[in-house]
Amino acid sequence: MDQQQPEQGCNRFNRQTLDFLIGSILKKSFCNQISALLWMNREHMIALIHHAIAYIDSGDRMYFVVSDDTLAERSVYLVGSIDGDLIYLVTLLKQYKMPPNSYFIFLGDYLDSFNPKRIDALLLLLCLKLRFPHHICLFRGHFETYEMCKAIGFDRISEDQRLIQSFLLLFEYLPLVGVLGKFLCIHAGISPFMSDNTFLNHFVKPIEIKRMNARERCLLTDILYGIPDKDLNKLFAPSNIYPIGNRFGLRALDQVLDKFNCMLLIRGCGCRESSGVKFDFENKKCISIVSGCSIKHINHANGEYTLLSISANNAWNLLSHYTFTISIKSFIDRFIRSLRNIPNQYDYPERCKACQWIAQGKQPENVTISHTLLKTFAEEMLYPCKLHDYFSIDPRIEQYMYSELFPSCQDFYYHGSNQLIQAFPYSIDEYPLMKPPMLARNGRISRLNDASMRDELNMSHVYSNRIIRPGYDLEQEEEQPRRIPSQQIQQPQENNLQYLRQCQQWLQNIVKPYLSNKYRVERLHDENNDNE
Incomplete structure (x- = not known):
């Protein structure tokens, strides 16, 4: 039975505090390359995560649809895995239209598997999510799972277990699938259980094993770990790369796209090509994008960062950027000044759900299901x-x-x-x-x-x-x-x-x-x- 712990309330934010955190991340983490774990107040960091949880819980569904009218009103940019790359993220914000004139969708994998302490990019994204809640969406990637956080050492970045629990709880709230016009957006792969647009209706935030059946755990696993396989002559097959998730073939892709009335599947992981983009099938109905760069990868070493732009007429275009055309200091100063003229768009809750969850003594758990566990689970049923x-x-x-x-x-x-x-x-x-x-x-x-x-x-x-x-x-x-x-x-x-x-x-x-x-x-x- 879970042990009850005394509830610790987190600090409430106002717009000035949030703007101060954004400016500090840009100046200290980006310019001076000092990790936020060293300079940011720990209670501010926890409060930032908890407020992001509160908004995502109320404002973002696990499966959401962006209409053609919304696509016509503003530019939409899809960003692949950033792997903790703060340099890329700031370059992106500088190069393209800032919210509220644009809509950014990040397709997961915010952590660096080789340096889990690179959390500054994720913290900046959470700040921007609260500052522009209707213009930024953060999908869940497979790095945002309990088993991967343990594997890369993310659960050991700090001795403050309340901070670690807050991050892991945040990941259980992140959306999984989106349909933008004729584009199906997902982190990794499709699933045999994606029968229609109601397939995620039974997911309850935060995702917990006790509220999931085998079908839902398999679905979540395929979304986060699925792999396209152009040589697969059947619909789906167990992954031959990871001990978890399915591979999907061209016929399965066509069927799922038809069910959702989409023309293209956009994935946010799996590509380590020099250009950061790859078509997974010859018919170009599936595209994989990796936008950022892990510290151990040489991709984008020349400063090329890839993202995808889509519009209401079902057009899409790959975009990249190489260098700053203005000084970093000028960009940061101009960006911070612009925040002063943008009103607050989010009301902070009186009571914090995340604090209540942590106070109940609940522990993070592995909600995905591996091949071995699935076989055992099936036999036990x-x-x-x-x-x-x-x-x-x-x-x-x-x-x-x-x-x-x-x-x-x-x-x-x-x-x-x-x-x-x-x-x-x-x-x-x-x-x-x-x-x-x-x-x-x-x-x-x-x-x-x-x-x-x-x-x-x-x-x-x-x-x-x-x-x-x-x-x-x-x-x-x-x-x-x-x-x-x-x-x-x-x-x-x-x-x-x-x-x-x-x-x-x-x-x-x-x-x-x-x-x-x-x-x-x-x-x-x-x-x-x-x-x-």
């Missing part, structure tokens, strides 16, 4: 049954579960009548879940069954050709007994209704924590009635 010393799985449920988890990945399908039953090759004593009630009876049942009887039991029935599982109506079954084929064995008298209920309770304890409502099937149709 199957309804096992005890047949003497072995477990058997009803193949209809196994096929159903794998089909649901991987609707277009035939790699995971089970085919053929020879695979109707999959028997586990280990004893029930070794089953890695919990101690079942059968153990005390195992020896007595073993003495009642010889080898031939075990062969019968290993077919497709449990005590009358059925699967014991949560929701099974045993009393109704007792009133209307099933017809048992004559070739099936007579069940021992010990297998009475009380014993079956005991088994049912055991299976409920195993399966219930892992199932969403969608998977809590009351019972399967009888095979004999499938054609009725």
Whole structure:
């Protein structure tokens, strides 16, 4: 159970404080190259993150649409991964129209995997998000996940755990998908579960495992880790580069674009070409953009930074910039002066949701799902049954579960009548879940069954050709007994209704924590009635 901690309120901002932070980041972090972790007041940093969370929670949906009218009113710029590159970000702001005359969409990956302490670009983006809330949108990238933050050492950039928790909580609020006119914008990839524009409606901010089912975790994983594969001859397949997420082929891309009535998929990651841009398929319906530069990459070493501009007539254009045409000091002074004439567009909340979340003692968690975890998760959702010393799985449920988890990945399908039953090759004593009630009876049942009887039991029935599982109506079954084929064995008298209920309770304890409502099937149709 989560430990309650005393709630610590964060500082409330006003416009002057926010403008001061913007100017300080430009002068100290950009000009003097001093990390914000060294000079910025820690409470100001936490308050900045919390206010950004509050606005994103109320103002930005996980899936949003920008109409053609909005595209016609102002310029729209799509920015790929910036990898903590503050130099690029400032160059971008200088080169192109500043809000409110333009609309910037950043497609994720704000952290530098080789130097996680480069957080100045992200802090500047949060400041600009609060200063121009309707003109800047921050998507979530795969670096903005708990597992990646741990992998690159982001969770160790400071000893202040409240600061780390604030950053990780922020990432759980960031949008995932956007449609701008005829352009589908996403961080990494598409998913088999992107059936229509309602596919993210059930996501609740902040994203937490306890409020997600397997489908939603797979969807989130594919969006953040998906990879285009021009050589893939099927719709989707497990990634062969990462141990997480799917690859998608050209046919899958065409289908998803048709569903969303879009002409181009714009990704914000995965390209380390010298120009920072790459077409992933020959038909040029998928483009990958990396805009910034990690400290370990030589990309854009000559000062070339790539972004994409789109307009209402479905036109798009790649843009780049090389050097400043005015002095850095002149640009910063002019930018700070312009902020004084722009009114505040965001009302700061009286109570801070982020402070309340941290005060509850909640810990960050891994909401994506790897191939290994997904396989284990799928197996745990199957309804096992005890047949003497072995477990058997009803193949209809196994096929159903794998089909649901991987609707277009035939790699995971089970085919053929020879695979109707999959028997586990280990004893029930070794089953890695919990101690079942059968153990005390195992020896007595073993003495009642010889080898031939075990062969019968290993077919497709449990005590009358059925699967014991949560929701099974045993009393109704007792009133209307099933017809048992004559070739099936007579069940021992010990297998009475009380014993079956005991088994049912055991299976409920195993399966219930892992199932969403969608998977809590009351019972399967009888095979004999499938054609009725």
